[in-house]
Amino acid sequence: MVSFIRHFLKLTADLTRSVPFTVIGGYLGAGKTTLINHLLKHADAARLGLIVNDFGAINIDADLIESADDRKISLTNGCVCCGLSSGIEDALDEILATGPDHILLEASGVADVAVLTRYGYLQGLRPNGLIVLADAETVRRKADDKYVAQSVRRQFKAADLIILNKIDLVEGDLDALAEWLRDLAPQASVVPTSRCNLPVELVLGARTESEISKPTVSDDPDHRHASYISWSYETGQVTTLGNLQAFLDALPFQVLRLKGYVCLNDGTRKLVQRVGVRTQIIDAGASAGQTTRLVALGLQAQIKPSDLDRLAHKYLKDEPCSI
Ligand SMILES: Nc1nc2c(ncn2[C@@H]2O[C@H](COP(=O)(O)OP(=O)(O)OP(=O)(O)O)[C@@H](O)[C@H]2O)c(=O)[nH]1
Ligand SMILES: [Mg+2]
Numbered sequence: 001m002v003s004f005i006r007h008f009l010k011l012t013a014d015l016t017r018s019v020p021f022t023v024i025g026g027y028l029g030a031g032k033t034t035l036i037n038h039l040l041k042h043a044d045a046a047r048l049g050l051i052v053n054d055f056g057a058i059n060i061d062a063d064l065i066e067s068a069d070d071r072k073i074s075l076t077n078g079c080v081c082c083g084l085s086s087g088i089e090d091a092l093d094e095i096l097a098t099g100p101d102h103i104l105l106e107a108s109g110v111a112d113v114a115v116l117t118r119y120g121y122l123q124g125l126r127p128n129g130l131i132v133l134a135d136a137e138t139v140r141r142k143a144d145d146k147y148v149a150q151s152v153r154r155q156f157k158a159a160d161l162i163i164l165n166k167i168d169l170v171e172g173d174l175d176a177l178a179e180w181l182r183d184l185a186p187q188a189s190v191v192p193t194s195r196c197n198l199p200v201e202l203v204l205g206a207r208t209e210s211e212i213s214k215p216t217v218s219d220d221p222d223h224r225h226a227s228y229i230s231w232s233y234e235t236g237q238v239t240t241l242g243n244l245q246a247f248l249d250a251l252p253f254q255v256l257r258l259k260g261y262v263c264l265n266d267g268t269r270k271l272v273q274r275v276g277v278r279t280q281i282i283d284a285g286a287s288a289g290q291t292t293r294l295v296a297l298g299l300q301a302q303i304k305p306s307d308l309d310r311l312a313h314k315y316l317k318d319e320p321c322s323i
Pocket of ligand 2: 032033034061106
């Protein structure tokens, strides 16, 4: 009896102390990291613990997230939805020990996100839902693409909230697009925005059990990301801005996502982001002590890492430093 009461008291204490756990999903480049940075900037004093699962061998997202390192853990070289499960449990323990108010997991863009919500039931945590980002410019095309439609649609069907991001890039009928998403995922609310500029409450606000979907076991026995291949590249050498541009122009359009940092021969560093055909090159400060690091993702049937190696060797190194 005494042990039962002790167990009951511990359970009650665990419930009141449990930390909300929210999964952030969405296909490659939809805006997951942008959302996390928005939350970090606007969540006032809330201490956010972050776990970032990037697909490639180098975790670029961990660098893109503007958070204190002790509350941010990156998991690389695989996807937590179909492997790395002990990795995520250890990471959750480590983050919990820092005393966060809320834990966010950025899933890799190709993850089976519904499977990840089950970690919210671990001791010390409470599930707070699954947010899925949609890239307003490309979502309809991706949802009909014969190779990626299944993984894109599966994410929406499991979502509690869909953030229809990048509406600044849409020229057509936005209402019709939102309506199409609502038909695809009637269980979720759909919120249009750009740059994930939303009230933080929408993501971090507490959701009751009836407001969140139950986690699932993957219904796809072949879900091992066999069809995707990642490419990583690192060099201590520098290049010119012109060669970086030539590299990006020469990349096959089948590269679905590319991101990382490139060091130039003028002593600066550029952040490079490419989602489909859209490319961004942003100043990222001085390159001192840094290396060029890039990751890319595409379908195994469509890109060859050796082709990307060849392009990188041709354009991203061997330039004498001009400073
Ligand atoms: N035009 C426009 N660009 C955006 C918007 N939101 C994000 N981006 C850009 O889209 C690119 C990808 O954004 P991320 O936040 O890194 O996307 P992600 O989902 O974390 O990408 P992965 O983790 O690689 O799957 C970046 O270049 C962002 O600056 C938006 O609302 N409008
Ligand atoms: Mg990201």
